[in-house]
Amino acid sequence: MVEFEPACKEVATGTVQSAIEFENGPKLDPIQIVATYDADQWEEFTHEWVHSLKDDYIDVERATGAGDKGIDVAGFCDNDRLAGKWDNYQCKCYQRKPLSFGDVSPEIGKILWYSFSGVYTAPRFCYYISPKGASTTLSLLVNHAPNLKAKVLEEWDKMISGKITDTQRVVLSGDFLRYVEGFDFRIFRVPSTRWTLDQYRTKTLFFNARFGGGLPPRPKPENPPEEVTEDEKTYVDCLLEAYAEHKGVEAVCVSDLPKWRPLNDHLRRSREAFFDAEGLRVFVRDKTEPGTFESLQDEIHGGVVDTSDRPHKDGFERVLAVTDKAQSLALNAHPLNKVALPTARRGVCHQLANDGKLVWKQ
Incomplete structure (x- = not known):
């Protein structure tokens, strides 16, 4: 006597698909x-x-x-x-x-x-x-x-x-x-x-x-040195000009900042962000095609330049608006999206200021 059983059964699987696999299928060897x-x-x-x-x-x-x-x-x-x-x-x-x-x-x-x-x-x-x-x-x-x-x-x-x-x-x-x-x-x-x-x-x-396969884990970025380095001097000078405009004084030096704690903390965070972005640049230099990091800079510049060009109360308010915008940019299509975290994006803005592509003062 011939016996039958259902031809279609639930197919068990031992894995859970990621969102990317669900959309694009499994990664090929x-x-x-x-x-x-x-x-x-x-x-x-x-x-x-x-x-x-x-x-x-x-x-x-x-x-x-x-x-x-x-x-x-x-x-x-x-x-x-x-x-x-x-x-x-x-x-x-x-x-x-x-x-x-x-x-x-x-x-x-x-x-x-x-x-x-x-x-x-x-x-x-x-x-x-x-x-x-x-x-x-x-x-x-x-x-x-x-x-x-x-x-x-x-x-x-x-x-x-x-x-x-x-x-x-x-x-x-x-x-x-x-x-x-x-x-x-x-x-x-x-x-x-x-x-x-x-x-x-x-x-x-x-x-x-x-x-495909993405980048390996990124090392923790170095802390900035006590003294401002030559590599970051241009953008730090731009920040100091913005601070002076914000405080209504002719000029501000780094040594003046401890009396204005919010500005002193802002410079510290900004320098950390700058070195974070520099660490990212060095990290991807030997792991991606030439121009990958520069394309990230261009994409961030394109995302913040309109914010930078708008009228602001003073240069410091412009800095805050532009860096806030950079940190919130959707860069899902960029290959460095997962390693260019908000602090690094903020640091890229300071790199752009260092290169003269963004100006903080009014």
Whole structure:
């Protein structure tokens, strides 16, 4: 006897979705994202990563156009460039499958032929970088240089000879054969995709822009020193002018402020906010794309400039109105929204005054 049960059941889940996941769906693993890249996107991704290695190289350049002679991205170790020590990064984009020997063998042939011909010296390392890494067969070959050499020699006529140049088949004989037999095949590498992504995550400014994930926790900002520093002097002088206008006196010095406790406390809080914003600027400098913090300054400036330009009783009242406005701005679309807390936003206003973009006095 056939028995039936309800086809639709409640589906239990062990997780609770965040608001962002509820709206946009679960976050994809970066490996899944790069697997969708076309050749141009993958090459640009690789160039961003190699450019981040500029501390290891004196220069990094990307080959463009036809006739690249087996070079996509070159990292130069010295001023001799292609005649000296350099590393080659060849970008291979095959979305459906890992790299095979057939995919890289013509590129290996180009390195052998053009280094033999004197177009460049053999690179120190030659990396073949793919969204899906190497096939098992290719991985075994590149991790055992004698076997890779034997495979290249065995398959030269069939898989390599006619794919090096458009004008001739490159015959493996004579001096060239002896050159290949003596070549160090340990230079050829096929890094795993996870290793490439880890390098990209730790060494570039672009990881969050490509894959999300946000910024790490921000360190507590430093307290301002006792004495006003040169970096903050311009905006502190602007505040002192605003205080003088507020008190109806010709000038106010920092040493005068203890007799006006509210103003003294305001300067202390303002300096703390300034250093908070400076700490934020330094914090994001090495973690985000260039211009990210400056775009925050521009967004805050756009949000407070109308308040700044309105008539106010005096300069100090203008300061209070502008900084209140800055602290209440909705910056939900800005990537620094979660780390640019109200105190830092207030400090950005003081940075803008320090740069002459906001003026406190009437």
